[in-house]
Amino acid sequence: MTTISQIEKHALNIRRNLLKMIHIAGSGHPAGALGAADIMAALYLEIMNYNPKKPHDENRDILALSNGHIVPAQYAALAEIGAIAVSELWTLRQLGSRLQGHPVRTLLPFMEITSGPLGSGLSEAAGMALGIKMNGARRFVYVIVGDGELDEGNIWEGAMFTNKYALSNLIVFVMRNNIQLDGDTEDIMPLEPLSDKWRSFGWDVSEIDGHNIKSIIEAAERARAIDNQPSVIIAHTIPGKGVSFMEGDYRWHGKTPDAQELKKALEELK
Amino acid sequence: MSELKSVRQAFGRGLTLAAEKQPSIVALVPDLTNSIGFGEFAEKFPERFIQTGIAEQNIVCVASGLAHVGKTPFMGAYAAFSPGRNWEQIRTTICINDQPVKIIGSHAGLTVGPDGETHQALEDIALMRVLPNMSVFAPADAVEAEQMALVLARYNHPAYVRYPRADMPLVFDNLYKFEIGKSYRIRDGRDVVIFTTGTMLAAVLEAAELLKLKKIDAAVVHFPTIKPLDEKSIVKYARKFSRVITVEEHQIAGGFGSAVAEVLSADQPTIQLRIGVNDQFGQSAAPDELLDFYGLTAPKIAKKIKTWYNV
Numbered sequence: 418m419t420t421i422s423q424i425e426k427h428a429l430n431i432r433r434n435l436l437k438m439i440h441i442a443g444s445g446h447p448a449g450a451l452g453a454a455d456i457m458a459a460l461y462l463e464i465m466n467y468n469p470k471k472p473h474d475e476n477r478d479i480l481a482l483s484n485g486h487i488v489p490a491q492y493a494a495l496a497e498i499g500a501i502a503v504s505e506l507w508t509l510r511q512l513g514s515r516l517q518g519h520p521v522r523t524l525l526p527f528m529e530i531t532s533g534p535l536g537s538g539l540s541e542a543a544g545m546a547l548g549i550k551m552n553g554a555r556r557f558v559y560v561i562v563g564d565g566e567l568d569e570g571n572i573w574e575g576a577m578f579t580n581k582y583a584l585s586n587l588i589v590f591v592m593r594n595n596i597q598l599d600g601d602t603e604d605i606m607p608l609e610p611l612s613d614k615w616r617s618f619g620w621d622v623s624e625i626d627g628h629n630i631k632s633i634i635e636a637a638e639r640a641r642a643i644d645n646q647p648s649v650i651i652a653h654t655i656p657g658k659g660v661s662f663m664e665g666d667y668r669w670h671g672k673t674p675d676a677q678e679l680k681k682a683l684e685e686l687k
Numbered sequence: 688m689s690e691l692k693s694v695r696q697a698f699g700r701g702l703t704l705a706a707e708k709q710p711s712i713v714a715l716v717p718d719l720t721n722s723i724g725f726g727e728f729a730e731k732f733p734e735r736f737i738q739t740g741i742a743e744q745n746i747v748c749v750a751s752g753l754a755h756v757g758k759t760p761f762m763g764a765y766a767a768f769s770p771g772r773n774w775e776q777i778r779t780t781i782c783i784n785d786q787p788v789k790i791i792g793s794h795a796g797l798t799v800g801p802d803g804e805t806h807q808a809l810e811d812i813a814l815m816r817v818l819p820n821m822s823v824f825a826p827a828d829a830v831e832a833e834q835m836a837l838v839l840a841r842y843n844h845p846a847y848v849r850y851p852r853a854d855m856p857l858v859f860d861n862l863y864k865f866e867i868g869k870s871y872r873i874r875d876g877r878d879v880v881i882f883t884t885g886t887m888l889a890a891v892l893e894a895a896e897l898l899k900l901k902k903i904d905a906a907v908v909h910f911p912t913i914k915p916l917d918e919k920s921i922v923k924y925a926r927k928f929s930r931v932i933t934v935e936e937h938q939i940a941g942g943f944g945s946a947v948a949e950v951l952s953a954d955q956p957t958i959q960l961r962i963g964v965n966d967q968f969g970q971s972a973a974p975d976e977l978l979d980f981y982g983l984t985a986p987k988i989a990k991k992i993k994t995w996y997n998v
């Protein structure tokens with residue numbers, strides 16, 4: 418069992434490493450990734466039944482990252498659990514790298530889906546959860562989606578499907594950071610009342626502070642105990658979390674920190 | 688003309704037969720079960736049959752996820768909407784992902800008939816054959832369709848199969864063996880060679896008979912696999928005949944004829960007549976009327992070939 422303060426340390430490392438990765442690569446999406454670091458750390462270090470030495474184990478839990486653009490947070494988390502070497506992180510987005518700009522399943526055994534084009538990951542995870550249920554196995558499929566990603570119709574097709582088949586082994590984290598590429602979500606395409614939307618689609622809904630490790634773990638525990646409907650955890654997060662000049666500013670959705678900015682950010686992330 | 692038989696029902700039959708031996712097989716349909724020939728499977732294996740409602744984007748992603756946990760999904764819909772509406776999801780979650788999902792595009796081509804141009808997929812071969820990892824198939828009749836289902840059940844990569852709503856004349860007998868990537872010489876001839884795929888085979892054979900009356904002796908080669916294309920045979924026939932004709936129930940642009948032209952232009956530059964739908968949409972009418980209007984009946988095909996041959 419990993420302690421909360423240990424998980425927090427891993428989350429800090431994830432933040433530091435993902436910023437370095439994006440800086441070296443010269444492109445990427447820091448805001449959403451920084452906001453997801455705590456959930457990534459909690460999933461890999463505590464919540465999921467996952468052994469990086471056996472990435473194809475038939476009993477493993479699955480993490481399907483639907484908002485693929487924040488994958489540097491996942492790569493950095495994989496380095497924390499020893500799945501990949503820290504040195505490989507610096508190959509992000511380079512020719513021949515297993516660490517593609519958006520996740521490609523066939524290149525890296527720890528990736529469970531290929532994503533980046535927004536909106537398809539929930540449905541794909543639903544297929545996995547259904548297959549697992551058909552096999553009579555007890556395994557969980559965790560999905561991370563962005564809030565802007567919820568603009569996609571495909572998400573709501575998947576939400577209906579998951580409810581129809583009562584896929585209680587599927588748990589969605591919505592990264593509710595209120596930003597997307599062009600601005601604030603409520604300006605671009607209003608999502609509220611977001612909890613009501615999910616509830617009306619037949620889901621169990623909880624809302625948490627997505628930076629509180631204890632809340633994240635407890636919400637997942639609660640969701641796993643529900644056995645007749647799927648669960649969504651709306652994780653209120655701060656885009657750019659941990660870096661003062663990035664926090665809450667949608668312009669850091671897809672902007673690369675330069676050397677000066679990286680230095681400043683790493684000073685804050687200690 | 689020989690007996691007409693439902694290609695849809697035959698493919699569904701093959702799917703059911705395959706599923707009896709292969710527990711990993713599941714079938715998915717977006718509110719079109721009997722319409723595309725999956726009714727028998729749904730009845731026989733209700734616990735392996737997945738009804739998604741009218742959601743073509745969702746259904747291919749779900750199929751990809753099922754494949755990821757060891758299932759062999761056959762996902763069927765109307766070709767106009769799948770791959771018509773969900774091409775990107777197919778590309779990302781099935782092709783880049785290299786998941787062994789079989790996508791069935793039923794109601795392909797003009798022979799959908801009265802439902803009209805919105806429902807007549809004439810672009811699906813083009814959409815699917817450009818995707819890496821994807822293979823593309825088009826059976827000519829019921830015998831071939833049933834075999835195709837059985838063979839593809841054991842194929843461990845993405846596949847797309849297009850077939851028609853209309854019943855097709857039987858061309859093959861029970862001795863026929865479908866193999867992925869192989870072309871089949873159905874008729875010998877001395878003057879020209881006609882390459883065809885899917886639903887056009889019977890009409891092309893009839894056209895060859897009509898041409899014979901006009902002293903043109905045409906060989907006919909059928910390509911149930913559009914990708915990977917039997918390139919060796921294409922080059923071999925092109926060397927022998929020096930003139931090639933392709934016939935398909937699809938847009939001329941990007942389809943089977945284009946695939947043949949790509950091979951020939953690289954390996955054996957050959958004059959080619961491409962017969963198909965020429966940069967137009969279909970329209971509402973009876974299937975036979977449509978095939979006639981768009982020049983895809985045996986007499987129209989024969990006439991086009993004769994004019995071209997004599998120039």
Ligand SMILES: Cc1ncc(C[n+]2csc(CCOP(=O)(O)OP(=O)(O)O)c2C)c(N)n1
Nearest residue numbers: 449533534535563564565566596597598670
């Ligand atoms: C289908 C699709 N359309 C557009 C994009 C381009 N895109 C990438 S991220 C993004 C915004 C996503 O918003 P959100 O999920 O809230 O992510 P965040 O900005 O919070 O990281 C867009 C429009 C895409 N990747 N996929």
Ligand SMILES: [Mg+2]
Nearest residue numbers: 564565596597
């Ligand atoms: Mg967002």
